[in-house]
Amino acid sequence: MRPLRLAANTPRSFYRGTGRIHRFRGLPVPADAYYPEDWVGSTTARYRSAPAGLTVLDEGRTLAEEMAAEPVRWLGPEHVARFGPDPAILVKLLDAGERLPLHVHPDRRFGRDHLASPYGKTEAWVIVDAVPDAVVHLGFARDVEPDELTGWARTQQIAPMLAATNHVPVRRGDAVLVPAGLPHAIGPGIFLVEVQEPTDFSVLLEREGFPVSESSAYLGLGMDEALACVDRGAWNEGRLADLSRARRDARQGRQGVERLFPEQADEFFAAERLRPDPVSDLDEGFSIIVMLSGHGSLRYAEGTLPITAGDTMVVPFGAGRCELRGELEAIRCRPALRA
Structure with a gap:
């Protein structure tokens, strides 16, 4: 997908x-x-x-x-x-x-x-x-x-x-x-x-x-x-x-990804700020991405999608692991990541 x-x-x-x-x-x-x-x-x-x-x-x-x-x-x-x-x-x-x-x-x-x-x-x-x-x-x-x-x-x-x-x-x-x-x-x-x-x-x-x-x-x-x-x-x-406290695990070891919202949000949803350095490594999973600024590309298992500020995207689980590249900032929104 x-x-x-x-x-x-x-x-x-x-x-x-x-x-x-x-x-x-x-x-x-x-x-x-x-x-x-x-x-x-x-x-x-x-x-x-x-x-x-x-x-x-x-x-x-x-x-x-x-x-x-x-x-x-x-x-x-x-x-x-x-x-x-x-x-x-x-x-x-x-x-x-x-x-x-x-x-x-x-x-x-x-x-x-x-x-x-x-x-x-x-x-x-x-x-x-x-x-x-x-x-x-x-x-x-x-x-x-x-x-x-x-x-x-x-x-x-x-x-x-x-x-x-x-x-x-x-x-x-x-x-x-x-x-x-x-x-x-x-x-x-x-x-x-x-x-x-x-x-x-x-x-x-x-x-x-x-x-x-x-x-x-x-x-x-x-x-x-x-x-x-x-x-x-x-x-x-x-x-x-x-309500606006920074997370202890904001970086989570994934390049170009900063986890947002305090831990009490985790049972409801998650969000990440993406600033490629030189890539943002996106693990597998359904998500919505909002491009805030800049331009670049979203690489997925089967190809590459060019992206620019103002774009919004839905990324299905079936797209696999993805990489975001470019001089850009984006927000990735996701469902709850734990029970």
Whole structure:
């Protein structure tokens, strides 16, 4: 099998971008600003809006259909034994043209009990670019009582809700884990690669000013039921620092490869920063690659694929061990690497 270069896959969203994704991909910028995401190699559909979000290949079939037809060749026998014909990750490019609403993603237990899913939505970000004063909101800075949270959400008291969060500066190159349950919002002027569990589950604590109904904001659940997924505990500086802590095993002995995200991300997904020196050695396994800068080539068992900044690729297990060469930087996103 061979790696595939992917076309942009930009389902319409409820918040605005800046056109950064289309410029990054070398495409015309649409007049409509509500295309701030590219769902890369996606087998996940928008919640209750299928087939929006699914990647369609050149042959007209979805990537999900191709994987279901040959799961072992795409994903490998160990992965299929654990997850079936499901890549178990979703990768996005995200271009925040405005501050996203404060929101929360449920964990796996909540997904299983309330949403008929084996997944929640733990996610992580690799910051590709950010304005000088860029910030994200991560977790509450103090304990929040259930009635207080419900009151904020019911009456849309945005100012006190945001004031209770941690305002965390981010810059290019940062890698940040966002555990399920953690209230968060991405500030304007941030462009990032996101890797996450393969769902579209979001509980919006804030919806005022966004074209989202109350039912959609709570995933079709009642408010009290939906808000039960929120981590209302205080996140101090030490806990926040753990979310972007460098790994002890970041290099792992593989040339030109730096493992990202702290160890608590490992049960959900993995990501690697690739800077060939003079090669990046890619072990066998399904992955999504986003080319951030430069140009070069991706060598696989049966050939070579030329690549350049703005390209996104899906690499099947059947492509074997690969080598990335050139003056470039890329991010490689992968499913969980251990049970």
